[in-house]
Amino acid sequence: MDKQYQLQELKEFRVLVENLGEGLYVTNKKMLPIFVNRKVCDITGYSKNEILGKSLTRFLIGKSKDKIKMELKKRSKGYSSRYTLKFRTKKGEKLFLSISGVPSFDKKGKFNGAIAIISDITERKRLEDKLKERTNELEKEINKRTKLLVELYKGVGVTEERNRLAREIHDFCSQNLVSALLKIELCERVLDKDPERVRGELVEMRKMLTKSIKSNRDIIFRLQLPNFHRMGFATVLRQYLEEFRRKTGIVYRLNLKLDTTLPTRIQLGIYRIIREALNNVGKHAMAKNVDLRLRTDKNRNLHLIVKDNGKGFDLNRALTEKKYTKHFGLKG
Known part of the structure; x- marks a missing residue:
């Protein structure tokens, strides 16, 4: 009865492992894979037979090959870590994989291999890069417009005009830019949990920045002294x-x-x-x-x-x- 119960538990455990939403990757003490679940195959495009017993480095791109060697050394010394690797699928597509690795030990406490959870973060990475690009564009635009405004203000002699334009810059342009920065911070917080929301926020951010640029152009037009x-x-x-x-x-x-x-x-x-x-x-x-x-x-x-x-x-x-x-x- 106990043996049947144990077999049932083992069967249920295998079903659970095979249907995890993340990839499960288990290695022996030589750091060669001895088990991968179905999700690893779905992510990479390789079958289990094509992965098991093969060094992970053969599937990696560029500096990720050196990085995995360093990480595996940590594992053999008993350290856990989380890192990102650049991976090439069977179809030749490039993926970014997030790896959470922990060492495993036998009953005598000796190092026996490693267990890793693998997540495909390619879409998140793409959104992060896009967010970073938008942030850099925003900072450049702020610096550019600020410099232009400072230069143009030197030629404006009417105090009332300056005050009115300053209010417009504060009430519209500055508030829009601050709102955009807050949206960027929000995107960074929910990037992993809600990519769709991030896409929506990026669309709103684009509209907001477009309005700010138009407003800045109007202000600059009014500041320019005629020739x-x-x-x-x-x-x-x-x-x-x-x-x-x-x-x-x-x-x-x-x-x-x-x-x-x-x-x-x-x-x-x-x-x-x-x-x-x-x-x-x-x-x-x-x-x-x-x-x-x-x-x-x-x-x-x-x-x-x-x-x-x-x-x-x-x-x-x-x-x-x-x-x-x-x-x-x-x-x-």
């Missing part, structure tokens, strides 16, 4: 108005009668005033159209009118009420 000498004031202004239309959807109409001999510093001042005015239109007016009229009279005085069809405000109230008097008009 009036090369293109002329009218061309520069029309380029800005086209960008404003594309970004806000507000249709513009420009009536320009400007003396082109105006000093560059005057042209630059007018350009900044127009940009500030249009920024307010886009931000507050809820307008669909805006008209700009800019001309110089015979005395070379400048006349600028910016008119939109937005919701407007009460001028008398803005001029008389105390709480509005400090915030009406343009500084500069």
Whole structure:
């Protein structure tokens, strides 16, 4: 009865071992395999007869051959370890295998071989590499954009413009980049447990970073000082108005009668005033159209009118009420 019970236990144990979700690899004291379960065959593509009694090094690639020799020495000295090997399947495909090895001993306590659990981590490795690549790209983009912004800020003389752009960088770009880094940390934590979730997070990260790059480009566009000498004031202004239309959807109409001999510093001042005015239109007016009229009279005085069809405000109230008097008009 006891013998039958033992045979039944042995049979159940073999069924369990053969159906493990991980590969089981057992060696003798010469470190040659004497048993592998079905999962090892599924992973590698080799049959049991092709694996048993063969040195593991014949299936490995590159530096993994030297690595396994070092690991097997540890086993003969009674040490356990976990490591990764690069393996070539029967079909010639390259796999990354995670190995958890422990030494085994006979009844007298002498070294008798090793037992290893084998996991195919090829997909995880691919995701890790992709994650690392995205992280490096993100860091490069942050450094690149930061450097550009620092350089471009040197040419911006309007404090209000700087403060507004700084808020935009903080509220949108910086928060998106921080969110992306948090997603990277999340991916690293769940990479083994939930690869599908990692893929989803990577897709979201790509969308987030694409928005950040677009936002950075918009900010850089607004920071760049125009080259009036090369293109002329009218061309520069029309380029800005086209960008404003594309970004806000507000249709513009420009009536320009400007003396082109105006000093560059005057042209630059007018350009900044127009940009500030249009920024307010886009931000507050809820307008669909805006008209700009800019001309110089015979005395070379400048006349600028910016008119939109937005919701407007009460001028008398803005001029008389105390709480509005400090915030009406343009500084500069």
